[in-house]
Amino acid sequence: MKLKSRLLTAFLIITALPIFLITLAAGTIVRFQVNSIEETYDVKSDTIKLISNPLQILSRLTRGVYNEIVITSKQEPEKFEDETYINYLNSELTGKYSYIVLRKGNQFIYSGNNENLDYIKRYLPKYGKYTTDMEGGMYIDTKNPFLLKQKDFHFTDGSEGSIFVITDVDTLVPQIRSSAIQMVCSLIFVVILTAGVLIIWIYRSILRPLNTLHAATDAMKEGNLDYSIEGDPEDEIGQLCVDFEEMRIRLKELIEVRLKYEEDTKELISNISHDLKTPITAIKGYAEGIMDGVADTKEKQAKYIKTIYTKANDMSVLVDELSFYSKIDCNTMPYTFTNINLHEYFSDCIEELTLDLEVKNIEVVYKNETDAALKVSADAEQLKRVINNIIGNSVKYIGNKKGLIKIQIEDIGQSVKISIADNGQGIPSKDLPFIFDRFYRADSSRNSTKGGSGLGLAIAKKIIQDHMGTIWAESEEGKGTTIYFTLKKCKEVTEYE
Known part of the structure; x- marks a missing residue:
């Protein structure tokens, strides 16, 4: 909400x-x-x-007693001279906020509430001036208002008498x-x-979502990025919780990536140190051989110097590869995209590769099933690096047997698919998902025959991704590996006259 x-x-x-x-x-x-x-x-x-109308209720409270007074005044008026009878009538009004007042002539001979009588007696009507009916009553508005019921009669001696039923209006009924x-x-x-x-x-x-958000913030402040919270995206606070959770997940991912990067960097340093150790040791050994006179002939000296040059060149390749990857990893590598004719480009590449691979007893088979005029948008230099890295990786794992590398290009609609297959030893299924990860090498023994920094396929992946393409691999142990990647075709421009 x-x-x-x-x-x-x-x-x-x-x-x-x-x-x-x-x-x-x-x-x-x-x-x-x-x-x-x-x-x-x-x-x-x-x-x-x-x-x-509570007065009506108060009037009805005394209705029974007043009815009896009316009947008595007509049939037995002498009872009003009996104090016991008057006390009886007054007792019947107890609890009904009412009492009896009896007047004979101008003298009050009985009062159920002498204290109130002093306040109200001057307001009581004279004989014959006012007589209520059986249901009625007269409201007297004074400092102490009251409800009055009056019945006039004659005493046995013939004197005028009035009996009053007084109800206190100041006090309502308890209900x-x-x-x-x-x-x-x-x-x-x-x-x-x-x-x-x-x-x-x-x-x-x-408040509860805010408290939860506060607790999550404290947990994050303490470095706990596993404190998960939930929120209802239908309201602002819930959406804030959802955004916070997304931020937590993103931050955790960034930190994990950072930690992985640091771990990979340490591994890279270890790998580079290991890979550099072999050529450095060889360079030192051959250099000492020259200085100690072991290379006592021109042929030996030439051999030692050539070996030193080769090992130094290997070191230079490793350093260049690391430097290049750092550039593309930081997205600082400039690309020069041009429209490349696929047939011409790969024909030149295959011709160059064939000469190099024949020396290593590796046959190259090339098949291009696309139109001869088809062009792709790519950086020619970086695309060549991709091809060299994939083929170079294949060469390392072919071994000493007769090698075979097949390169095939297919048209798949908006893109072209290039596959580079070898007949090497293949990649174990457990390692296949990780071969494009930086610094990853399926060959954990790191023997000197294989070598490498583990950056070749990672570089190829990054370049292909920067070309808006995809790259993947299929492999079977003992039979070989195939690397696939795609390139976008150039958009055709049609001129209308």
Whole structure:
């Protein structure tokens, strides 16, 4: 999920989730408390009326007692002169925030709450001025507001009497107060829950990937390039993790290549040292032979000098080969590409090679199946180096038997394929995949007969790759090896008149 989408989701969670949860909690609390009110006070009404009009509830709380007062005033008014009966009525109002007040004439002869009576007695209606029905009540708005139910009657001595049912409005029924507390608690819970959900979501989707990325960075800083991480490419942070992982893999590969290069360099130095040791030893030996007078004839001296020259020339070839590879390996070798006629070019090469290889008892067979006018784009000098390196490598492993090198050229569409096959000892299958690696030599014994620096085929591969071609090998032990490589044809230019 994109970061923009995450922010939008977070906004929706912050707004929608609390509204939904608060609505759900409020509905549940109100329904529960309304049921409790109906069961406790035996009142029946719709939910909104019970919550929005608590005076109605307070009025209904005293309905039973007031009904009894009305009946008593009509049938047995003398009971109101019995304090025990008045106490009984007052006790029925206990827990309903109500009490009884009895007035005879202008004197209050009974009060269920003497403390409140001092505040409200001046607000109580005179005899005959106000009488409520059985369901009604009168709200008196004072410093201490109350709900009043009044019933007038006559005492047995004929004096005027009024009995009041006073309900304290300042205190709501417990269920309404409990509902308010539960609402506040629910609101706090919803806020905490929403914050918790957001924190967990943000931690899982943002902070945890960042912590993982931080741990990976620390591991990389300590040199541990094997610390792998995963990320979801669908969001920015996940993409950052994916990019970091790609960077880690690339960096690890570069370091491995660097280490391999250093290892190969050490091997090269060892190989060059070994290969130089033989001609240097020979040069020293023959030079000492001349100085000590061992070469006491002109023929011997000429032989010694020729040997010294040959060995020095071998050393020069090794140094030149190393210098050349360092150039192409660093991509500093300039190429001069020209359109070369393949038939003419290979005819000249084969003629030159045949003269050199006949001396070594090696026959050259050449076959070109392409059009005589076909041209390829190549650097003539470097292409010749490729051919010489491949054939030179073949010559080393043919041995003393009658040698055979076959060179064949085929047209394969957009390219031409050149194959150079020999009848040498072949390459073991375990070594075949590595023969184009720099410094690699299948002949681990490094005997003086084979020699070489292990750079010939690596140089050939690099040159062919720089020519936008491919190179590969096939071999069978005891039967020989074939090296293949391809070259791109020149693009034909058609002139339109």
